[in-house]
Amino acid sequence: MSKINDFVVKFANVNGSGSASANAMFAKSIFRMGIPVTPKNIFPSNIQGLPTWFEVRISKHGYAARREGIDCFITLNPQTYQTDVKEILPGGYLVYDNTMPRNFSRKDINYIGIPMASICAENYDDPRQRQLFKNIVCLGALAALLKIDIKIIESLIKEDFEKKPKLIPPNIKALYLGRDFALENLDCDLNVGLKKIRTTKKKILIQGNEAAGLGCVYGGATVVGWYPITPSTSLVEAFQKYVNLFRVKDNGEVSAGIIQAEDELAAVGMAIGANWNGARAFTATSGPGISLMSEFLGLAYFAEIPLVLFNIQRGGPSTGMPTRTQQSDILSCAYASHGDTKHILLFPSDPKECFEMAAQSFDLAEILQTPIIVMSDLDIGMNDWVIDPLQWNDKTSYERGKVLKKQDLDELMNWGRYLDVDGDGIPYRTLPGTHETKGSYFTRGTSHDAFAGYTEDGRINADNMMRITKKFKKSVKYLPKSVRRKAKKDTNIGLIYFGSTSVAIDEANDILESQGHATDLLRIRSFPFGRGISSFIDDHDHIIVMEQNRDAQMRSLLINELNKDSSKIHSILNFDGSPVTANFIVKAFLNLLKKNQVVFKSLKKKQSAA
Amino acid sequence: MSFIKKPSVHHPKLPTNALGLNRRDYEGALSTLCAGCGHDSVSSAIIEACYNLSIPAHKLAKLSGIGCSSKTPTYFLNKSHGFNSVHGRMPSVATGANLANRDLVYLGVSGDGDTASIGLGQFCHIIRRRLNMLYVVDNNGTYGLTKGQFSATNDKNSKSKKGEDNPFESIDLAALAIQLGAGFVARSFSGDKDQLIPLMTAALKYRGFAFIDVVSPCVTFNNHSQSTKSYEYFREHNEALGYLDVIPETEEIKVNYKEGSSAQVQMHDGSKMILHKLDKSHNLYDRGNSIKILNDHQTKGSIVTGLIYLDKEERDLHDTINSNQKPLNILTEKDLCPGSKGLDYVNASFR
Ligand SMILES: Cc1ncc(C[n+]2csc(CCOP(=O)(O)OP(=O)(O)O)c2C)c(N)n1
Ligand code: SF4
Ligand SMILES: [Mg+2]
Numbered sequence: 001m002s003k004i005n006d007f008v009v010k011f012a013n014v015n016g017s018g019s020a021s022a023n024a025m026f027a028k029s030i031f032r033m034g035i036p037v038t039p040k041n042i043f044p045s046n047i048q049g050l051p052t053w054f055e056v057r058i059s060k061h062g063y064a065a066r067r068e069g070i071d072c073f074i075t076l077n078p079q080t081y082q083t084d085v086k087e088i089l090p091g092g093y094l095v096y097d098n099t100m101p102r103n104f105s106r107k108d109i110n111y112i113g114i115p116m117a118s119i120c121a122e123n124y125d126d127p128r129q130r131q132l133f134k135n136i137v138c139l140g141a142l143a144a145l146l147k148i149d150i151k152i153i154e155s156l157i158k159e160d161f162e163k164k165p166k167l168i169p170p171n172i173k174a175l176y177l178g179r180d181f182a183l184e185n186l187d188c189d190l191n192v193g194l195k196k197i198r199t200t201k202k203k204i205l206i207q208g209n210e211a212a213g214l215g216c217v218y219g220g221a222t223v224v225g226w227y228p229i230t231p232s233t234s235l236v237e238a239f240q241k242y243v244n245l246f247r248v249k250d251n252g253e254v255s256a257g258i259i260q261a262e263d264e265l266a267a268v269g270m271a272i273g274a275n276w277n278g279a280r281a282f283t284a285t286s287g288p289g290i291s292l293m294s295e296f297l298g299l300a301y302f303a304e305i306p307l308v309l310f311n312i313q314r315g316g317p318s319t320g321m322p323t324r325t326q327q328s329d330i331l332s333c334a335y336a337s338h339g340d341t342k343h344i345l346l347f348p349s350d351p352k353e354c355f356e357m358a359a360q361s362f363d364l365a366e367i368l369q370t371p372i373i374v375m376s377d378l379d380i381g382m383n384d385w386v387i388d389p390l391q392w393n394d395k396t397s398y399e400r401g402k403v404l405k406k407q408d409l410d411e412l413m414n415w416g417r418y419l420d421v422d423g424d425g426i427p428y429r430t431l432p433g434t435h436e437t438k439g440s441y442f443t444r445g446t447s448h449d450a451f452a453g454y455t456e457d458g459r460i461n462a463d464n465m466m467r468i469t470k471k472f473k474k475s476v477k478y479l480p481k482s483v484r485r486k487a488k489k490d491t492n493i494g495l496i497y498f499g500s501t502s503v504a505i506d507e508a509n510d511i512l513e514s515q516g517h518a519t520d521l522l523r524i525r526s527f528p529f530g531r532g533i534s535s536f537i538d539d540h541d542h543i544i545v546m547e548q549n550r551d552a553q554m555r556s557l558l559i560n561e562l563n564k565d566s567s568k569i570h571s572i573l574n575f576d577g578s579p580v581t582a583n584f585i586v587k588a589f590l591n592l593l594k595k596n597q598v599v600f601k602s603l604k605k606k607q608s609a610a
Numbered sequence: 611m612s613f614i615k616k617p618s619v620h621h622p623k624l625p626t627n628a629l630g631l632n633r634r635d636y637e638g639a640l641s642t643l644c645a646g647c648g649h650d651s652v653s654s655a656i657i658e659a660c661y662n663l664s665i666p667a668h669k670l671a672k673l674s675g676i677g678c679s680s681k682t683p684t685y686f687l688n689k690s691h692g693f694n695s696v697h698g699r700m701p702s703v704a705t706g707a708n709l710a711n712r713d714l715v716y717l718g719v720s721g722d723g724d725t726a727s728i729g730l731g732q733f734c735h736i737i738r739r740r741l742n743m744l745y746v747v748d749n750n751g752t753y754g755l756t757k758g759q760f761s762a763t764n765d766k767n768s769k770s771k772k773g774e775d776n777p778f779e780s781i782d783l784a785a786l787a788i789q790l791g792a793g794f795v796a797r798s799f800s801g802d803k804d805q806l807i808p809l810m811t812a813a814l815k816y817r818g819f820a821f822i823d824v825v826s827p828c829v830t831f832n833n834h835s836q837s838t839k840s841y842e843y844f845r846e847h848n849e850a851l852g853y854l855d856v857i858p859e860t861e862e863i864k865v866n867y868k869e870g871s872s873a874q875v876q877m878h879d880g881s882k883m884i885l886h887k888l889d890k891s892h893n894l895y896d897r898g899n900s901i902k903i904l905n906d907h908q909t910k911g912s913i914v915t916g917l918i919y920l921d922k923e924e925r926d927l928h929d930t931i932n933s934n935q936k937p938l939n940i941l942t943e944k945d946l947c948p949g950s951k952g953l954d955y956v957n958a959s960f961r
């Protein structure tokens with residue numbers, strides 16, 4: 001069976017060995033051949049010496065989830081060899097460096113030896129180069145074995161080393177050394193291979209954090225306080241990069257202030273201070289940072305200060321799996337901070353939505369005067385995704401919300417910072433420096449009346465809390481709506497999912513459909529939940545919530561916030577830190593049907609009635 | 611007492627400043643602190659300094675953390691926006707606010723608990739960044755609002771009201787500020803108006819990080835005979851380095867000062883600061899020397915007051931990061947958004 005444009009390649013490397021750029025070129029060259037590609041970096045929380053993997057799914061159908069079973073494994077790390085070899089599908093290929101002899105146990109796979117170390121030893125003197133160019137020699141050989149257009153790789157090398165042109169010729173030399181070795185010594189007729197198509201011609205290959213950082217530039221963010229933490233750091237780095245590109249005046253002045261804070265407490269404090277003073281400001285972090293920021297989140301919630309916070313989720317609890325992905329901060333973000341607090345959450349499902357939601361979140365924060373938490377994750381944030389090009393409507397103007405200007409204050413008699421004038425729960429705010437005599441007030445985290453005065457009158461405080469609840473409920477109309485997809489046949493099963501799980505759901509649904517199972521789908525894009533989500537649950541006898549955490553946090557949030565019967569809401573949970581696969585979902589779905597007699601019976605009943 | 615509304619009667623005979631405002635225009639709500647609390651005197655000095663400088667109150671933002679001291683911004687400048695943040699975290703909020711609008715004056719008021727314990731990290735880092743602000747600590751050596759626990763600025767030989775010994779070394783915030791790069795560092799006493807008001811005035815004009823550690827006795831929990839932050843102890847152990855006058859650029863120098871015991875410093879906006887030094891040996895432009903003076907006096911059991919350290923080169927965080935001269939908070943989509951053209955370029959780079 002030939003698997004043209006439909007297979008999985010995996011690289012086993014040692015981190016710090018220079019494999020990352022060769023790996024990236026491998027994926028990008030396939031992308032430039034027009035073929036949908038999904039690379040996943042699987043890396044340790046370490047700088048040098050530990051195993052890393054790079055898994056690349058190639059799918060002419062455009063399936064962008066991970067897929068189990070490796071067709072071609074390039075094993076360059078002896079440490080992990082024993083476990084790596086088990087992942088190869090029968091009939092698959094194992095590519096290795098045969099400079100040193102090796103023993104192989106499996107009889108059902110093919111072995112392809114390339115003497116990468118000895119080729120490099122013969123051709124390069126510098127030991128560092130010998131090490132680095134092994135990766136390029138390997139890439140060259142793969143070009144011959146998998147039929148990658150080598151000209152594309154050549155141009156990628158030229159782009160990569162544009163600033164260090166001296167390195168271009170030795171890299172290209174290594175590339176051809178590898179290719180020539182393969183052509184001359186190996187049978188390059190494999191059952192996996194690539195063929196140019198046009199599917200990704202108009203697309204881009206980009207990481208979610210890159211897109212989100214860019215979205216912040218487009219959304220008009222000017223102030224950032226941040227503290228380094230994987231996997232959120234690259235978002236701020238992207239913001240910095242695009243500020244350098246777009247926001248530096250001819251005289252060198254920069255239209256942004258980016259401060260690496262002393263910790264996450266300070267990072268979010270800076271973002272709050274700047275928003276309070278009328279600048280659009282954000283911070284980005286991951287689980288441990290969310291825990292530290294909680295006190296300040298409560299202040300921003302209660303004092304009603306706009307704030308944008310990106311949570312690029314990683315494996316928890318505690319320091320957890322810092323370089324693996326999860327969706328396990330749903331509850332800790334929805335209810336972050338002590339006392340009665342609730343926060344608006346956005347759930348981007350790919351880099352395109354990271355860009356769009358990042359830009360939109362600044363409008364939302366200012367309209368609603370409250371924190372907006374964008375719930376991305378490591379999988380979206382730090383892996384390359386094939387998406388449609390990013391778009392921007394030049395007519396877009398920023399919605400700055402209810403901020404009173406000097407003239408407004410001149411005309412106003414009885415302004416109160418927390419007065420609900422419009423009945424939507426959203427009060428009017430003022431910025432420092434606006435008016436000589438009017439509009440000043442004291443922002444506080446202590447209980448306050450409608451005029452921002454301190455009060456210990458419990459009724460007044462309760463009224464204020466209820467107004468904030470009203471604002472929160474009404475916020476739904478500004479938030480991204482959920483996306484609903486009806487099955488081709490009528491069904492009483494509804495599947496709910498969100499974020500990075502979406503691509504695996506798309507594929508799983510195709511598989512299930514081909515097996516005769518019909519499921520309606522709903523993708524959540526924001527919290528608080530809109531009416532569409534509530535009616536979707538009501539419209540189905542059985543709901544399955546797919547999420548990447550242990551405790552079914554989204555399920556709990558749905559049941560709690562929408563007051564739904566929990567017995568009909570089931571879970572599919574994946575929390576091993578790897579992005580979920582379609583196969584996993586299909587298996588779990590079928591298990592649910594089998595195990596849960598209730599589901600099965602009523603399903604039959606409905607179907608026979610139909 | 612907060613329920614008593616202060617009468618806002620206009621007194622036509624009150625003197626006015628360059629803006630035509632009188633002192634009343636710089637006041638705030640009636641204080642609810644204990645009668646005799648040092649913090650109220652600090653608030654009065656702030657009012658006086660802002661009045662003297664004719665600062666438009668709405669162009670000043672007052673920020674604080676949590677504590678009796680951090681409540682005080684309610685009691686002055688009610689035409690200014692105020693931000694009572696969370697315990698120990700005023701510096702970060704001030705940093706964000708200042709980044710958003712470089713054109714306002716930023717005044718932070720904190721306590722010794724707020725600054726030297728829970729907020730010590732943020733205090734250190736705001737100094738390193740040289741945020742353009744005046745940071746005042748109402749230092750009473752105790753946690754007033756939580757009823758009298760020792761704070762980290764409490765001296766080792768000082769006792770609590772109940773007679774317990776403080777077993778731990780104290781943190782000298784002024785020495786720390788000098789070491790970490792603050793440009794203007796002073797110490798004073800809430801009861802010494804003559805020294806405190808000119809210090810506040812000069813500090814408010816300073817561009818960069820200005821810090822004043824004001825010993826401000828807590829009459830309720832730390833004003834007994836065995837406390838080193840009591841009115842009595844302070845009056846007996848104060849050694850003033852000097853007094854100063856601040857003369858706005860527009861006024862000619864009229865103040866009498868003796869050559870040899872005084873020095874004149876020109877500030878970035880052209881105004882002049884005249885230091886009447888009592889102790890001629892003090893070279894206040896030398897970090898090492900300034901820290902030594904603080905240490906020497908502490909060992910002797912005396913408290914130095916006055917302007918302790920001054921960096922004549924005024925610079926702040928905005929200079930360091932070279933941010934837009936216009937406040938960031940007034941920039942619009944035109945200034946900030948690269949539009950679809952920019953996006954074409956970015957998209958192409960991800961092909
Ligand atoms: C996170 C947090 N922990 C503890 C407190 C309780 N608390 C309120 S004020 C205070 C100490 C204030 O001391 P200081 O800053 O010296 O101010 P003072 O009252 O002495 O002027 C403490 C511990 C709090 N508000 N927040
Ligand atoms: S408890 Fe102490 S610090 Fe607080 S108001 Fe009273 S005297 Fe002042
Ligand atoms: Mg205190």
